[in-house]
Amino acid sequence: MSELNSSVALLIQSASLWSQLIKRADSQLSVHGISFTEFSILHCLAQAPLQQLSRIELANTVGLSASGVTRLLLPLEKIHLVEKAQIARDARVSLVKLTSTGMQIYQDALPTLSYCAEQFTSPLTSRQQEQLSDLLGRLS
Amino acid sequence: MSELNSSVALLIQSASLWSQLIKRADSQLSVHGISFTEFSILHCLAQAPLQQLSRIELANTVGLSASGVTRLLLPLEKIHLVEKAQIARDARVSLVKLTSTGMQIYQDALPTLSYCAEQFTSPLTSRQQEQLSDLLGRLS
């Protein structure tokens, strides 16, 4: 049973850690008027070629359901951080494109979140941070 | 900017990873009639001395807000997995105590979640899993 316990204990500890991290990130990002999840979306779009992705691609990248993406994009469209685009090949897909305003907000918010991430990983040496990054990268 | 990017990219990748993990855990735990968060609560209580904790301690341990704990406990009380208890010293605190039914459900669910955790960490060698556990343990 203590075999079972150690992996499960790690999981539960991670849950607590993660929820605290997200709360802090949300709180710090609120200066820019966006949440962590919204930032994630801006980030994925900013990295994408032409700064655009389909909603399904976006959902897979940020780990949300399709409907979650639909709902999250509504306010972002309303304040013109992203806009819809079509693709001729397939009338089903509705592309999401980062606007220049959206890119601006993203770039403003990037150092804020980066600082937050550093605060969080500061108990680790930079060597350990690399290790952690590497290990997490191997998980799926 | 690519300096900023690497830490932030890791964070966003972790978010996606985490949400997928929780979805899988919830889905597998549904056999036992509980969610991952509910399991977390049972787990914390099972580890605690006398299998009881105050609501605030519980909130801190699982990373929820106080109100989150209040609401989560309601259904658990209703199906008698946990019960309320008083402490004479302080009439404000309301202890939460794991019932024997609750302990049973916890022990039934433990291997399920453990299997889920193993599935998740299976891309890593056991040496790497230890490293990961160690690194995460150092974060707060």
Next chain:
DNA sequence: GATAAATGGTTGCGTAGTCAAGTATATTGC
């Protein structure tokens, strides 16, 4: 020992997100 401040907890209200079902378009099998 009365008043102020802190702590433990609950409730109202709002937001984020899920799943199941529906719609529109594309693709496949015959």
Next chain:
DNA sequence: GCAATATACTTGACTACGCAACCATTTATC
């Protein structure tokens, strides 16, 4: 070329939270 199936969403209804405001009790201050 047309039915069947799959894909890309959207919507309705619901759950899971968080925050702010609120009691109740305890502790500190004077």
